[in-house]
Amino acid sequence: MKINKVLMILSINMLLLFPSMDGSIHASSVKLIPGGQSIGISLETNGVMIVGFHSVNETSIEDTPASKAGLEVGDTLKKINGVSVSTAADLSQVLSQQTKNNKTIQLEIERDEKVMKISVNPTFNEDGIPQLGLYVRHHTQGIGTVSYIDPQTGQFGALGHVVADAETKRAVNMRKGTVMQTHIDGIQKGISGKPGGKIAIFSTNDAILGSVSRNSQYGIFGKLQEIPAHELFKSPLTVAKQSEIQEGKAEMLTVLRDNTIEKFSIEIVRSKTQAPGGITGMLVRITDEKLIEKTGGIIQGMSGSPIIQNGKLVGAITHVLVHDPTSGYALTIEEMIKQSGHNTLQKQAS
Known part of the structure; x- marks a missing residue:
């Protein structure tokens, strides 16, 4: 069995790979299961990517x-x-x-x-x-966090940003992709100027949890084979509209050890601001002392961690501020649904 022990290798560069989809989303009519699960991600390129010359x-x-x-x-x-x-x-x-x-x-x-x-x-x-005289690669692997799951179809969104090749920094033009079960084995704590990361163990022989159908600047999207039981939420949550998101206290779900989802306190500093890549997002700050002590703040591998406020699913972590790892950006779940390409979700929301 081949075991991979990896520090989060997915680049956080925001590159537009798929066009935006038009149409308004009435988020308050959509109910989704919040994520928080860590996943191993493997994307195969549509062709072979040139990564160097010899x-x-x-x-x-x-x-x-x-x-x-x-x-x-x-x-x-x-x-x-x-x-x-x-x-x-x-x-x-x-x-x-x-x-x-x-x-x-x-x-x-x-x-x-x-x-x-x-x-x-x-x-x-x-x-x-x-x-x-080429060096080529046909797949990219890394870890991330599930943002939401549709309880009716198993469709999911994760990461909140594009998967890019670690060397070329180009968005992966994927042929097919899978998400696998993974376990968090350790944490590399982040400091100012040097983001930390989750250290994960996953195997090519681990259970495949589902498939990835889209890799975009708003995250990866696909479908799970089975809908997992959630440790913290027994019922789906209503998705908040942008206008319902408030500046102030909120909670984030993520995994720090094995595959146990935990809840941590954060603050939404700005409910609407320009995030990396020119998209509209939120500015957030970690306030949970336990999380700051363990990780230093937002670290790589947390991308996609869902945000809950006032009992509603509002967003997902996407980026960390390099000079201040306690702060970063988030994308609204409402926007992720718009860009998911999941017609069933969009029909629910219309």
């Missing part, structure tokens, strides 16, 4: 076939001569097949949501194997 026979990286052809770190390589590639193994196999009778091959890549075709002349290593 020389083959050349004296410099700039002279490699990929560099000379104009490929860039962050590009997603999708096809070679019209044949799809999904993994690094696919890339090697298809490249070998397509160079038997062709000195020049055509690559189909995606860059900044635009599809491009680029011609390249591969080189051959000392074993006669064709090479482009």
